[in-house]
Amino acid sequence: MSAAPLSSASDNAGAVPPPRRATFYHRHESLLLGSACLLVVLAIWQLCWSMGWISPLFFSGPSAIASKFVELTASGELQSNALFSGRNFLIGFVLAVVISVPLGIVIGWYQRVNMALNPLINAFYATPRIALYPLIIIWFGIGSGSAIFIVFLAASMPILINTIAGVRNIDADLLRAARAFCATDRQIFRTVALPYSVPFILTGVRQAVAHGLIGVIIAELFAGNQGIGFMISYAGQTFATDTLMVGVLVTAVAGMVLGWLTDRLQRYFQRWRPNAN
Numbered sequence: 001m002s003a004a005p006l007s008s009a010s011d012n013a014g015a016v017p018p019p020r021r022a023t024f025y026h027r028h029e030s031l032l033l034g035s036a037c038l039l040v041v042l043a044i045w046q047l048c049w050s051m052g053w054i055s056p057l058f059f060s061g062p063s064a065i066a067s068k069f070v071e072l073t074a075s076g077e078l079q080s081n082a083l084f085s086g087r088n089f090l091i092g093f094v095l096a097v098v099i100s101v102p103l104g105i106v107i108g109w110y111q112r113v114n115m116a117l118n119p120l121i122n123a124f125y126a127t128p129r130i131a132l133y134p135l136i137i138i139w140f141g142i143g144s145g146s147a148i149f150i151v152f153l154a155a156s157m158p159i160l161i162n163t164i165a166g167v168r169n170i171d172a173d174l175l176r177a178a179r180a181f182c183a184t185d186r187q188i189f190r191t192v193a194l195p196y197s198v199p200f201i202l203t204g205v206r207q208a209v210a211h212g213l214i215g216v217i218i219a220e221l222f223a224g225n226q227g228i229g230f231m232i233s234y235a236g237q238t239f240a241t242d243t244l245m246v247g248v249l250v251t252a253v254a255g256m257v258l259g260w261l262t263d264r265l266q267r268y269f270q271r272w273r274p275n276a277n
Contacts, residue, residue, distance in 0.1 A: 045061065049062065056242075057239055060242040060245050068242040068245075068246050072246060077231075081227050084144075084228075085229065088148050089151055089216045092215070093155050093212045095152045096151070097205065100155075100157075104160045104164045104201075105163060105167055108166065108197075109167050133219070143224075150218065151215040154212050154215030155209075159201065159207075163204060166201055167193060178191070202265060206262040209259060210255060213254065213255050216228075221233045228247045
């Protein structure tokens, strides 16, 4: 009679405890920790600014930057410059996607085309493109033309290289299986090559966003008469560090938002990729 309780106790000891419900902190741990770190940095930065430990000639404080942001927004200057830079970025970025993706698919799909163009791609990728910017300004002049072309150059290479890598790294077993069922090249491309390459393409697009933003700012720094880059350049020349920091932070926030959007897009299309297992 005494054996039953022992057996019951043994069964309970070996049972797996029910999973604990995730708390609000655990569900949003990354966001909360990142926000807390940002707030601490801002508090220390503002303290140093308020105590006079930061010279306005060389840097600025959060409160001064926020005040200048409100001032530039109220006058419409910030919106005008942001729209100008955004338009140049968008046109150059769309051109990079439209041209680089089909070109990368062709280069990756056809072996002889890849062998012919691979040295040129490697040479251009290794070339510091910023050294070409003065020449681009001579070609397109000061204004939107040079900025759009610089964004195109900056954004096209990451997309092109990742697209080529996506096509050339298609699982050989998937291709053999498709050919075993007498699939045509068009069917293989539509049902295997393109779905498998989409995550690679979107990785290139995500990298191109950062390169394109850097490109449009550099273009306006070199030869701009309007835009966020021009605002940053002019503010630096006149020692208006608060205006300069507004331009830098606006660019950083734009990069964060665009990066988040492309990351969400990449996760959505990740399910397109066939599972080789």
